[in-house]
Amino acid sequence: MVDATPRMDEGIPPAEVPELELYHPRSWWTTYVFSQDAKVIAIQYGGTAMAIGLVALVLSWLMRLQLGFPGTFDFITPDAYYQFITMHGMIMVIYLLTALFLGGFGNYLIPLMVGARDMVFPYVNMLSYWIYLLAVLVLVASFFAPGGPTGAGWTLYPPQAILSGTPGGQSWGIILMLVSLILFIIGFTMGGLNYVVTVIQGRTRGMTLMRMPLTVWGIFTATVMALLAFPALFVACVMMLFDRLLGTSFFMPALVEMGEQLSYGGGSPILFQHLFWFFGHPEVYIVALPAFGIVSDLISTHARKNIFGYRMMVWAIVIIGALSFIVWAHHMYVSGMHPWFGFFFATTTLIIAVPTAIKVYNWVLTLWRGDIHLTIPMLFALAFIVTFVNGGLTGLFLGNVVVDVPLSDTMFVVAHFHMVMGVAPILVIFGALYHWYPKITGRMLDERLGQFHFWVTFVGAYAIFFPMHYVGLVGVPRRYVETGESAFIPPSVQDLNAFITIAALIVGFAQMVFLFNLFWSLRYGKDAGGNPWHATSLEWQTPTTPPPHGNWGDERPVVYRWAYDYSVPGAPQDFIPQNDPWPQKAPMRTV
Amino acid sequence: MSVILVFILVVVGFSFWWLLQHRVLSKPWLEHGVHTALPETDLSGMPTAKIGLGIFLAVVGALFALFASAYFMRMEYSDWQAPPLPRILWLNTAILFLASVALHCAVRAVREQRLETTRLALVTGGLATLVFLAGQLTAWRDLSADGHFLDANPANGFFYLLTGVHGLHILGGLVALGLTTARAWDKTVAPERLRLGVELCASYWHFLLIVWLGVFILLAGWAGDFIAFCRQLLL
Numbered sequence: 001m002v003d004a005t006p007r008m009d010e011g012i013p014p015a016e017v018p019e020l021e022l023y024h025p026r027s028w029w030t031t032y033v034f035s036q037d038a039k040v041i042a043i044q045y046g047g048t049a050m051a052i053g054l055v056a057l058v059l060s061w062l063m064r065l066q067l068g069f070p071g072t073f074d075f076i077t078p079d080a081y082y083q084f085i086t087m088h089g090m091i092m093v094i095y096l097l098t099a100l101f102l103g104g105f106g107n108y109l110i111p112l113m114v115g116a117r118d119m120v121f122p123y124v125n126m127l128s129y130w131i132y133l134l135a136v137l138v139l140v141a142s143f144f145a146p147g148g149p150t151g152a153g154w155t156l157y158p159p160q161a162i163l164s165g166t167p168g169g170q171s172w173g174i175i176l177m178l179v180s181l182i183l184f185i186i187g188f189t190m191g192g193l194n195y196v197v198t199v200i201q202g203r204t205r206g207m208t209l210m211r212m213p214l215t216v217w218g219i220f221t222a223t224v225m226a227l228l229a230f231p232a233l234f235v236a237c238v239m240m241l242f243d244r245l246l247g248t249s250f251f252m253p254a255l256v257e258m259g260e261q262l263s264y265g266g267g268s269p270i271l272f273q274h275l276f277w278f279f280g281h282p283e284v285y286i287v288a289l290p291a292f293g294i295v296s297d298l299i300s301t302h303a304r305k306n307i308f309g310y311r312m313m314v315w316a317i318v319i320i321g322a323l324s325f326i327v328w329a330h331h332m333y334v335s336g337m338h339p340w341f342g343f344f345f346a347t348t349t350l351i352i353a354v355p356t357a358i359k360v361y362n363w364v365l366t367l368w369r370g371d372i373h374l375t376i377p378m379l380f381a382l383a384f385i386v387t388f389v390n391g392g393l394t395g396l397f398l399g400n401v402v403v404d405v406p407l408s409d410t411m412f413v414v415a416h417f418h419m420v421m422g423v424a425p426i427l428v429i430f431g432a433l434y435h436w437y438p439k440i441t442g443r444m445l446d447e448r449l450g451q452f453h454f455w456v457t458f459v460g461a462y463a464i465f466f467p468m469h470y471v472g473l474v475g476v477p478r479r480y481v482e483t484g485e486s487a488f489i490p491p492s493v494q495d496l497n498a499f500i501t502i503a504a505l506i507v508g509f510a511q512m513v514f515l516f517n518l519f520w521s522l523r524y525g526k527d528a529g530g531n532p533w534h535a536t537s538l539e540w541q542t543p544t545t546p547p548p549h550g551n552w553g554d555e556r557p558v559v560y561r562w563a564y565d566y567s568v569p570g571a572p573q574d575f576i577p578q579n580d581p582w583p584q585k586a587p588m589r590t591v
Numbered sequence: 592m593s594v595i596l597v598f599i600l601v602v603v604g605f606s607f608w609w610l611l612q613h614r615v616l617s618k619p620w621l622e623h624g625v626h627t628a629l630p631e632t633d634l635s636g637m638p639t640a641k642i643g644l645g646i647f648l649a650v651v652g653a654l655f656a657l658f659a660s661a662y663f664m665r666m667e668y669s670d671w672q673a674p675p676l677p678r679i680l681w682l683n684t685a686i687l688f689l690a691s692v693a694l695h696c697a698v699r700a701v702r703e704q705r706l707e708t709t710r711l712a713l714v715t716g717g718l719a720t721l722v723f724l725a726g727q728l729t730a731w732r733d734l735s736a737d738g739h740f741l742d743a744n745p746a747n748g749f750f751y752l753l754t755g756v757h758g759l760h761i762l763g764g765l766v767a768l769g770l771t772t773a774r775a776w777d778k779t780v781a782p783e784r785l786r787l788g789v790e791l792c793a794s795y796w797h798f799l800l801i802v803w804l805g806v807f808i809l810l811a812g813w814a815g816d817f818i819a820f821c822r823q824l825l826l
Binding site for chain 1: 610615617670748
């Protein structure tokens with residue numbers, strides 16, 4: 001135990017680092033629309049991400065309808081199907097998950113959790129959102145452009161991405177896609193600078209790095225990774241745009257298309273794959289790390305127990321972040337690599353499972369003998385652990401070259417990544433929304449609707465993706481609009497596909513119930529009070545709920561302890577807020 | 592991908608060093624109470640804007656490291672034909688160096704509160720940078736006049752792409768430099784504010800000079816020679 005003798009005579013010295021000057025909005029427009037307040041920006045990010053996510057949800061219905069009942073829907077042509085899968089994947093990964101975790105939760109939670117009044121560069125933060133919105137609008141515009149959106153698959157592999165055989169390849173689709181991604185990256189970089197520098201420089205007094213809640217650690221590390229990984233996508237997009245518009249041959253080899261020799265020659269499609277996956281693999285963890293952090297806080301709060309192995313949790317987040325930059329080529333086992341490379345990348349892939357497994361053990365050990373409250377956020381957190389373990393285990397199959405080669409490009413891969421980076425992070429997003437909605441709005445989300453939403457989503461997601469593993473093991477390839485008559489595909493696969501489609505429709509419907517709950521509870525939800533979950537972290541200790549611009553009233557809070565003092569023996573309550581000096585009294589402030 | 596991996600290694604190394612400075616080995620669950628609650632605040636005394644710029648430069652560095660990685664990977668193919676290096680690039684390099692020196696002088700002047708010299712140095716730096724950009728455009732014109740068009744060969748594509756992206760970063764910097772220069776004439780601006788702006792501009796310029804030297808070495812083909820030389824040493 002570190003010496004904690006009270007020194008009442010000394011008092012708290014004035015802050016060494018002066019406070020940042022807070023921007024004061026003057027009109028309705030600058031308060032709610034062109035706002036520089038991180039919380040408003042967070043809600044803007046979240047709303048936009050969910051709106052575009054709905055589009056992706058509908059697209060997934062359409063492609064499932066085609067797979068479940070092939071030939072029934074005339075308007076789903078092969079071209080349209082490719083466009084659906086491409087846009088579904090791209091929207092979900094980039095414009096929904098990345099934007100919602102970092103732009104949404106990052107903006108809302110970082111300043112509140114570290115005790116700052118706002119992000120350090122509020123103006124840049126505002127620009128970040130508007131550029132993101134522009135990127136989304138460009139993306140949406142591609143649906144209405146002649147030729148429709150690109151159908152190149154979310155990986156946009158050249159050469160097919162810019163050939164005339166691919167939907168959008170020689171029309172506007174691919175151009176708008178690339179421009180939208182470039183805009184997204186520029187906007188994200190602006191926001192990302194804010195999140196990182198706010199954590200480095202915006203913390204209130206007493207908030208050392210090791211007293212930050214794991215949510216902040218997760219978002220912080222993910223943002224650092226994203227800042228380093230997104231340039232790879234940027235480079236790939238710019239070079240492909242050059243290939244498409246200016247006739248360069250960075251990625252385009254010599255090709256004969258429809259009996260015609262194209263002007264390209266000598267480019268390397270593998271180069272694109274390296275660049276894409278150098279971004280693409282860290283991207284998995286950019287989405288996963290904030291989820292890891294948030295779920296740690298949810299579990300600790302709702303099990304009324306301190307997080308098990310806090311230091312290990314922090315180190316695991318940082319180590320996963322670093323390791324994720326040297327595993328990218330495990331997405332390219334079948335693109336013709338030197339066997340030693342395959343060996344190297346399989347090894348690093350398995351090594352990264354170690355810190356990840358540490359995290360899973362720590363979550364489970366936090367639950368062990370905890371006072372588990374089965375609230376909706378807790379249900380989602382528990383569901384996340386199960387789903388993540390499930391998806392992670394199939395990752396061990398795919399991480400090994402010899403197992404991956406036959407499974408590559410089958411529905412098994414689709415099932416794997418939907419479990420591990422689709423369903424799992426989305427479950428955390430839901431849990432987090434149920435958890436922080438009371439702070440954002442001052443009202444609780446409806447409990448019964450939440451129960452319905454949780455059970456349908458959780459069981460339904462398993463009904464969708466668990467059978468898909470078996471479909472993949474049989475050898476059904478992904479990305480095929482229909483499989484037709486194949487000797488190796490038994491009729492039972494078709495029945496399973498129909499079942500999956502029906503499950504997908506039901507799960508989608510449950511999300512509508514959730515959206516209804518979001519709006520309904522805004523008005524009719526139970527009054528939440530300032531700290532409905534009796535949580536310790538700073539965002540629950542704001543003087544008013546929802547927190548106003550500037551967050552903290554006259555004085556920023558002073559932090560006396562880490563964020564996980566739950567069920568401390570002898571304490572008056574089963575939680576001690578971070579700004580509570582118990583067992584001592586708060587010293588005087590000397591000015 | 593070796594260039595970007597080395598870059599990431601440097602960033603990761605720095606991050607780990609920084610984390611160790613911030614007591615990531617401590618045990619927060621054992622520390623509470625008023626006395627330990629207020630550790631000498633571990634925020635850095637450095638202005639926030641400088642930290643922000645530092646991180647932004649790391650992102651720009653990653654961008655160029657990735658371009659260099661792509662360049663090296665593409666270079667291995669047999670059809671690679673580097674365009675001749677336009678002579679004017681040597682002059683441009685000297686001019687960009689001059690701009691960097693001018694901004695360095697501006698920093699020294701603004702620290703010593705010599706306003707006249709600061710203004711002169713800022714304007715010199717800005718003008719030299721404009722001349723640099725004009726020189727880059729001339730290099731483009733020379734190349735295309737000799738038939739080395741963008742789409743003729745991947746090496747040409749990389750030439751225009753790398754110089755173009757670097758030029759765009761310079762242009763963005765010129766906007767900031769313009770604002771800072773205007774501030775040097777504005778009597779209402781506090782000296783510390785001006786000093787911070789000048790220091791930020793100078794750091795950005797030094798960084799872009801280093802990036803340009805890297806791009807120049809790459810385009811001149813010395814990097815390939817250097818790697819071949821290293822391989823000979825190893826084998």
